Amino acid sequence: MIEASVRKRLGQFSLDCDLNESGFVCLEGRNGAGKTTLLKVVAGLLPPDSGHVKVNGRDVTSLPIEKRGVVFVVPGSAIPSMEVDQHLCWGAGLKKIVVGREELAAAKSDLGIDVVGRVGKLSLGMRARVALATALLSAPAGILVDEAFSNLHGREEFISAFRRLAASAGIDVIYAAQDESNGRLADHLYAMEDGKAARKF
Numbered sequence: 299m300i301e302a303s304v305r306k307r308l309g310q311f312s313l314d315c316d317l318n319e320s321g322f323v324c325l326e327g328r329n330g331a332g333k334t335t336l337l338k339v340v341a342g343l344l345p346p347d348s349g350h351v352k353v354n355g356r357d358v359t360s361l362p363i364e365k366r367g368v369v370f371v372v373p374g375s376a377i378p379s380m381e382v383d384q385h386l387c388w389g390a391g392l393k394k395i396v397v398g399r400e401e402l403a404a405a406k407s408d409l410g411i412d413v414v415g416r417v418g419k420l421s422l423g424m425r426a427r428v429a430l431a432t433a434l435l436s437a438p439a440g441i442l443v444d445e446a447f448s449n450l451h452g453r454e455e456f457i458s459a460f461r462r463l464a465a466s467a468g469i470d471v472i473y474a475a476q477d478e479s480n481g482r483l484a485d486h487l488y489a490m491e492d493g494k495a496a497r498k499f
Contacts, residue, residue, distance in 0.1 A: 300368075300440050300470050304339050304349035313339070313493040322461045323472045324481045327490030333474035336495070337442045340472070341370040353439050367439035371446045375429040378418025385417050385428055389436030397435050405431055408459045410452060423449045427456065434463055443473035447480075457483045 299320040306313040313335045317323075325333045338344040340351050342363040350359045351366075358366040369389065377385060386405070387397045406412070409431050413420055417428055426446045433441045441464065450456050461483065464471050473480075481487035487498040 299354055301352040302340050304346040306346050315495045319486050320470050321485035323486045324484035325474045325488050325490050326478045331490040332493040333490050334444050337444050341442050342366050369433040369438045370442045371429050371433050372444045373446050376417045376425040380417050382414055386432050389432045423451050440470040
């Protein structure tokens with residue numbers, strides 16, 4: 299469960315949001331609606347001016363990102379110098395989680411990662427797949443995805459697999475998208491406009 303009741307002002311823009319959800323959650327809205335700002339506040343990359351953020355009932359408002367139990371993934375999150383399998387296990391390794399060969403192979407198969415070599419040599423879409431799979435294998439409480447689904451070929455198939463694996467692991471996911479059609483793939487949809495979020499379902 300990710301709960302955010304936050305206010306944040308950045309220049310002329312004001313974020314004023316309330317969100318309390320678990321599962322696979324889509325934030326839909328045009329550029330400038332506040333999606334990224336909300337995700338950064340939840341992640342701990344931006345402090346709220348007021349309000350709170352809770353992850354599974356624990357108040358994390360004043361904690362740094364590494365202590366919140368969440369992972370923030372953007373299109374440029376992949377580490378280009380790492381080999382693919384090394385990258386996939388990297389986040390888990392930071393938490394002393396051992397990813398077995400069978401688990402790694404299954405995740406790669408389910409998420410369509412069929413490449414080897416350095417991550418920096420991969421297409422943008424495959425780098426995003428590797429970054430998202432790395433987040434999943436690190437077993438956080440939540441994954442925050444800012445447009446990292448957008449460069450994927452076979453996007454709906456990937457998102458469906460990602461949703462299934464996250465649900466199986468008990469990981470909540472909040473992802474930002476510009477097209478409301480992405481909400482079809484979510485458990486819950488919030489429409490964002492002018493810094494406010496309206497729950498559609």
